[in-house]
Amino acid sequence: MLESFGPVAIFVVVAAIFPILPLVLGSLIAPKKPDRVKLQPYESGMETIGPTHIQFRTRYYLYALIFVIFDVEAIYLFPWAVALDQLGLFGLIEMGIFIAFLLVAFAYAWKKRALEWE
């Protein structure tokens, strides 16, 4: 079982090296002649006015919460899908009930216009 996580381990190591290596190489090789324009956060962009840490709209939080709910729901789908050939019709009905409950919540969100952007 552990061996099957070997590729995952290699992936994680490569993913860690991949962004670090160009950054290190860049800081070693690239010539450094900074001036005021180059040191701006976005070259050829607009300079920010005021603090950048502003308060976001509460709306975003609602989307995050709904995302978490459906993420947890999706987690339950995986073991069910793997074992489906053993479970048969009974498993299908059980998962149907499970999803039906969540569809009620989804219908509520829809009805309350929680998914609409004003």
Place this chain on the structure above:
Amino acid sequence: MAATDVFVAIVFYLVAATMILAGASMVLARNMVRSALWLVLTLAGVAVMYVLLSADFLAVAQILVYVGAIMILMLFAIMLTPNQVDLPSAAPQAQRISAALTALAVFGISVFVMLSHRWNVRAVPLDAPSSERLGVLLMSTYVLPFEIASLLLTAGMIGAIVIAREE
């Protein structure tokens, strides 16, 4: 077999050290966004621990739910907080002392439970994918908790909408 054990031990201690460092950085970081990102690293380390314990499904769930969803929720919550992103450099003296005492008490209780409880240890390590067995158990023995979990999620979502709608 011995080579695998050595490899597992190396990974365990590397990840454990990373988790402790990330956890300490999370507590010490002045910027709350950085603090949250350190927590991501700590939670990812927990996923590696699950892999080492042969709990493959739990590891993936940890990544998807905690590292993915919960941390997004936390970052959103930080972004919604007005002008509180940088913590004050000094808390009141009384608050510091009570915080230290609370942390010490939690640490003490955790260590006590870890050392005093007689943990069940499997003689033979579980060495098979767990998803399929979990799926069968969820749909047979634990079908009631499974359906109740669905109700709980529904209630959570409706509650979230009710609270968040009132802007």
